[in-house]
Amino acid sequence: MKITGTFIDEISHDIPHQNWGRKEWDRDFEHMKAIGINTVIMIRSGYRRFITYPSEWLQHNLGCYAPPVDLVEMFLQLAEKHGLKFYFGLYDSGKYWDTGNMQHEIDANRYVIDEVWQRYGHYTSFGGWYLSMEISRKTKGAAQAFRVLGEQCKGVSNNLPTFISPWIDGKKAVMAASSTLTKEDAVSLSEHEKEWDEIFQEIHTAVDAVAFQDGHIDYSELEDFFSINKKLADKYSMQCWTNAETLDRDMPIKFFPIKFEKLKLKLDAARKAGYDKAITFEFSHFMSPQSAYLQAGHLYNRYKEYLETLR
Numbered sequence: 001m002k003i004t005g006t007f008i009d010e011i012s013h014d015i016p017h018q019n020w021g022r023k024e025w026d027r028d029f030e031h032m033k034a035i036g037i038n039t040v041i042m043i044r045s046g047y048r049r050f051i052t053y054p055s056e057w058l059q060h061n062l063g064c065y066a067p068p069v070d071l072v073e074m075f076l077q078l079a080e081k082h083g084l085k086f087y088f089g090l091y092d093s094g095k096y097w098d099t100g101n102m103q104h105e106i107d108a109n110r111y112v113i114d115e116v117w118q119r120y121g122h123y124t125s126f127g128g129w130y131l132s133m134e135i136s137r138k139t140k141g142a143a144q145a146f147r148v149l150g151e152q153c154k155g156v157s158n159n160l161p162t163f164i165s166p167w168i169d170g171k172k173a174v175m176a177a178s179s180t181l182t183k184e185d186a187v188s189l190s191e192h193e194k195e196w197d198e199i200f201q202e203i204h205t206a207v208d209a210v211a212f213q214d215g216h217i218d219y220s221e222l223e224d225f226f227s228i229n230k231k232l233a234d235k236y237s238m239q240c241w242t243n244a245e246t247l248d249r250d251m252p253i254k255f256f257p258i259k260f261e262k263l264k265l266k267l268d269a270a271r272k273a274g275y276d277k278a279i280t281f282e283f284s285h286f287m288s289p290q291s292a293y294l295q296a297g298h299l300y301n302r303y304k305e306y307l308e309t310l311r
Contacts, residue, residue: 001271002307003244005039005279006032006287010071011047011092014176015255015285018292022074028284029082035304039279040079041087044132045072045112048094053119057111058091072116076123085127087163088116090149092132102141105133109149117156128161129153131207136169136216137187138195143202150206163209165243165281168192168225170217172249181250186217193228197235204236211241211279214266215249222269230273241277242270246286246299257286257295260302 009015020028032040045052051064053072058064072088079086091112095104113129120126131149135142150162167173169187174180187195200210212229214222226242233240244266247255270278280287289297 001242001267001275001278002036002310003267003278003280003283003303004036005041005241005277006037006283007041007043007089007279007281008075009043009282009285010052011044011050013047016292018284020284021069022078024290025074026078026081027290028288029078029084031288031290031300032283033082033084035300035307037084037283039085039087039127040075041130041279042072042075042089043130043282044089044092045116046091048092051091053116055091055112055115057115058108061111062093062108072120076120076125079125080123084125086123086125087128087130088120088126089130089132096133100140102133102139102145106145106148110152113149113152113156121157126157126160128163128208129157131162131164133164134166136167136173138198143199146199146203147206150203154206161208162206163211163239163241164203164207165211165213165279167213167216170221170225172218173216176254179252181252189224189228192225193232196229196232200232200236200238204238207238209233209239209241209276211243211277213243213245213281214270215245215247219262219265222266223272226269226273226275230275239276240273241279242266242275244270244278244280246280246282246296255286257291257293257299260299260306263299263303264306 049064053070076086090109093104093108153162171182171186230240246258248258286296287299289300
């Protein structure tokens with residue numbers, strides 16, 4: 001199982017910014033392509049007041065700050081240069097996290113989707129959409145938000161693909177700011193299957209692929225959860241991807257690059273389950289030779305050695 005896609009974590013909640021410019025990003029796209037990555041996904045186009053492109057609507061209506069660089073345009077241009085596809089991640093107002101009401105995200109992104117397609121839809125590297133609302137359980141209003149926004153994304157862009165990347169509510173699903181690494185109230189296999197069966201039933205016509213994050217369950221649980229994910233995706237004719245996290249959730253310091261052995265365990269489990277694609281969160285911090293973390297470059301080298309064994 002090869003990693004062929006990565007998120008670009010340019011507007012982050014809990015990962016330190018690397019302050020890269022075009023030169024550094026250009027070099028990173030080269031490193032990505034060298035190991036077979038063909039898809040880059042901007043994880044979100046904004047969070048609260050910080051945004052990645054000069055959105056007139058977001059600045060005027062939500063008081064967002066004017067960004068010094070149009071990152072969306074830069075990423076699209078670099079994707080074209082290196083022959084990669086770019087997925088646009090929707091805006092996160094932060095209001096859902098404050099109120100539990102997903103309607104805020106629908107209201108803002110209705111404008112963002114139209115604005116972005118009008119500005120950037122002519123780029124041949126514009127390959128799809130990432131519906132960036134992250135959930136793990138049958139969150140109130142989430143399925144409706146995925147369906148409504150997915151339908152709009154596909155409608156304006158001549159049916160370009162959409163995907164989501166939820167997390168599994170396993171024992172390692174704790175807040176990044178928490179001092180603990182695990183919790184007691186983890187979801188059971190039967191609960192996970194029941195809830196996601198209901199979610200997929202509502203969203204499958206508007207969402208083409210689901211990429212469950214793989215870092216919140218124990219390595220011994222991968223096979224069972226992955227088989228359920230694949231069975232449900234097949235039932236609703238959705239693609240089943242894995243979001244193979246290259247950050248390590250087992251250490252008290254959050255977050256460092258993962259040990260290669262752990263990454264291989266997760267990729268092997270996805271291969272055995274018959275997954276369609278592997279993406280990662282995320283290359284530039286946790287796997288890139290020019291990452292601020294020295295260990296990331298070593299992970300890159302170990303992964304390249306792993307690719308050689310597959311040949």
